[in-house]
Amino acid sequence: MQEREEGTMPVARAVRSALLRPFVEFARLEASGGILLIVAAAAAIVWANSSAAESYFHLWESHARISFREWALDLSLHEWINDGLMALFFLVVGLEIKREIVLGELSSPKRAAFPFAAAIGGMAVPAVIFLAFTSGTPYARGWGIPTATDIAFSLGALALLGSRVPVSLKIFLTAFAIVDDLGAVLVIALFYNTGISLSALALAGLFFMLLILANLAGERRLTVYSLLGVGLWLSLLHSGVHATIAGVLLAFTIPARVRLYPREFVDKARSIIERLRREAERDESPLSQDRQDALQTLERACLQAQMPLQRLEHILHPWTTYCVLPIFALANAGVAIESGLGSAFSHPMTIGITLGLLVGKSLGVLAAAYLAVRLRLAALPRGLAWGHLFPVAVLGGIGFTMSLFISNLAFTDAEARNLAKAGILLGSLASGVIGTLLLSRKLKRDAPDLTANEE
Numbered sequence: 369m370q371e372r373e374e375g376t377m378p379v380a381r382a383v384r385s386a387l388l389r390p391f392v393e394f395a396r397l398e399a400s401g402g403i404l405l406i407v408a409a410a411a412a413i414v415w416a417n418s419s420a421a422e423s424y425f426h427l428w429e430s431h432a433r434i435s436f437r438e439w440a441l442d443l444s445l446h447e448w449i450n451d452g453l454m455a456l457f458f459l460v461v462g463l464e465i466k467r468e469i470v471l472g473e474l475s476s477p478k479r480a481a482f483p484f485a486a487a488i489g490g491m492a493v494p495a496v497i498f499l500a501f502t503s504g505t506p507y508a509r510g511w512g513i514p515t516a517t518d519i520a521f522s523l524g525a526l527a528l529l530g531s532r533v534p535v536s537l538k539i540f541l542t543a544f545a546i547v548d549d550l551g552a553v554l555v556i557a558l559f560y561n562t563g564i565s566l567s568a569l570a571l572a573g574l575f576f577m578l579l580i581l582a583n584l585a586g587e588r589r590l591t592v593y594s595l596l597g598v599g600l601w602l603s604l605l606h607s608g609v610h611a612t613i614a615g616v617l618l619a620f621t622i623p624a625r626v627r628l629y630p631r632e633f634v635d636k637a638r639s640i641i642e643r644l645r646r647e648a649e650r651d652e653s654p655l656s657q658d659r660q661d662a663l664q665t666l667e668r669a670c671l672q673a674q675m676p677l678q679r680l681e682h683i684l685h686p687w688t689t690y691c692v693l694p695i696f697a698l699a700n701a702g703v704a705i706e707s708g709l710g711s712a713f714s715h716p717m718t719i720g721i722t723l724g725l726l727v728g729k730s731l732g733v734l735a736a737a738y739l740a741v742r743l744r745l746a747a748l749p750r751g752l753a754w755g756h757l758f759p760v761a762v763l764g765g766i767g768f769t770m771s772l773f774i775s776n777l778a779f780t781d782a783e784a785r786n787l788a789k790a791g792i793l794l795g796s797l798a799s800g801v802i803g804t805l806l807l808s809r810k811l812k813r814d815a816p817d818l819t820a821n822e823e
Contacts, residue, residue: 401689402524405768408697409793416702428699441602449699450776453692455601455615457769460688461549462619463681470624470677473543480547481746482737483540487547489736490764491515491555494728501720510717510778512555513788514724514795516770519545520693521796522763525804532811536751541760544733552770557613560777564608572603572614579621588623588676610777622680627672640666693769700772703789712790721771721791726798729765734758759807765799767792 415424428446435441443451465474474480494514502508522541526533579596587593601614628636643662671679712718734757740746748754775788 401693402520402527404690404694405520405697408694409701409768412698412700412702413705417705421704424702446699449696450773451605451611454696454773455612456684457688457692457696458553458612458615459619460681460684461553462616463622463677463684464546465550465616466620466622466624466677467681468543468546473539474547478747481740482749483543483547485740485746486544486733486737486761487551489732489734490517490544490548490729490761491551491732493732493735494724497728498720498724501716505716507717507784510721510775510784510788512552512559512774513771513778513792514721514728514767515555516552516767516774517545517548517729517764518766518768518770518796519549520689521766521768521800525763525766525800526807528804529808529811533807534751536749537756537760540749540752540757541763544764548764549770552774553613553616556610556774556777560774561610562608565606568603568607569609572600572607572609575600575603576617576621579618583621583623590676590680593618593622622677624675624677626675628669630673633669633673636669637666640669696769696772700776701789701793703786703793712787713794715787717784717787718791718794721788722795722798725765725767725771725792725795726762726802729799730758730761733761733764756807756810759803759810762799762803762806765803766796768796771796
């Protein structure tokens with residue numbers, strides 16, 4: 369009996385690991401990805417200001433073409449990255465949002481209210497500050513730039529402080545940043561689109577309906593969703609709505625259900641493992657047909673015990689973190705620092721973005737969160753104190769990825785884009801450094817109180 373229990377312990381551990389995706393793993397992946405983003409952004413700036421600067425700008429404007437008979441898709445490398453690769457990033461963002469809504473910090477109104485309030489304030493106040501500097505000018509179109517938070521950079525900053533950072537702070541920052549991403553997606557879809565093609569939009573609607581029907585029919589094969597997702601992306605690419613929205617729409621249709629619940633899976637796995645043990649005693653040959661049948665049954669059971677959403681996120685998350693986002697940063701962070709650097713940083717738009725990220729984010733997050741708690745619409749999460757929330761709110765001003773993305777949608781003029789990049793880089797850098805220093809001081813000063821709070 370003891371041998372049986374010991375043999376099934378790894379199975380139970382495997383179930384817990386597969387079904388309850390650890391938050392620590394998510395934070396670690398995002399944090400390490402933030403380091404690559406920094407390297408890629410620094411490389412872009414150095415390259416754009418080196419003797420090979422012309423090759424940097426020329427590279428991203430070179431074209432790549434895909435054709436099939438009479439159909440062809442001809443885009444610049446910059447467009448392939450921003451419209452194509454970033455659709456994968458938005459797919460992962462959508463999967464994270466849906467996971468949090470189904471299972472995580474956004475799964476109930478009570479738990480979701482606090483990060484929702486913080487995110488709304490953290491988007492509204494930066495936009496107001498930006499418009500205060502640019503209202504009445506062509507630059508006002510960039511109001512969405514300082515509203516974004518970069519989850520990878522923010523969690524990367526927390527990771528620099530190591531185990532001193534309470535898990536509750538990391539969970540809040542993650543939930544807040546995910547809601548912020550949802551807001552950024554809505555801003556992009558509603559305010560940063562070009563001329564709408566109704567026929568292409570109708571075709572996109574058809575693909576989206578097919579994805580919903582596949583979900584309702586219980587379809588779990590990711591290949592089916594992938595093929596329909598490509599059709600959705602191509603339709604939106606020609607619709608006037610930014611193609612990356614296809615990633616979010618696709619994510620919301622990926623099933624978040626399991627066919628085998630944990631106890632059912634454990635019972636089934638136990639019987640299969642017992643079958644394998646008996647087979648091993650009878651026949652050690654790895655080619656045994658009974659053994660192969662049992663292993664295939666166990667493999668199917670493992671798939672049935674996982675959500676397709678969870679599997680797809682597990683597949684894509686490392687690719688977007690370690691490949692897509694660094695390539696995006698390399699292609700978009702390159703700003704030419706010329707002799708007029710002082711005038712660039714004193715430009716109203718640059719100031720508006722910098723102050724929006726550095727000041728607007730922290731004030732907006734704190735004010736909206738405090739108001740929600742005072743009105744009893746939300747409660748301060750257990751283990752959090754207002755004094756610890758302020759530095760994290762400052763870290764929310766690290767906009768980078770989404771801010772750069774919105775700036776590319778807001779402006780086609782190279783000068784305006786460079787001014788926006790300067791503000792994004794300055795505001796994000798200042799938010800990261802100041803937020804990390806403030807949080808480090810706070811944790812050193814009252815670490816015993818925070819530990820008692822967590823317990």
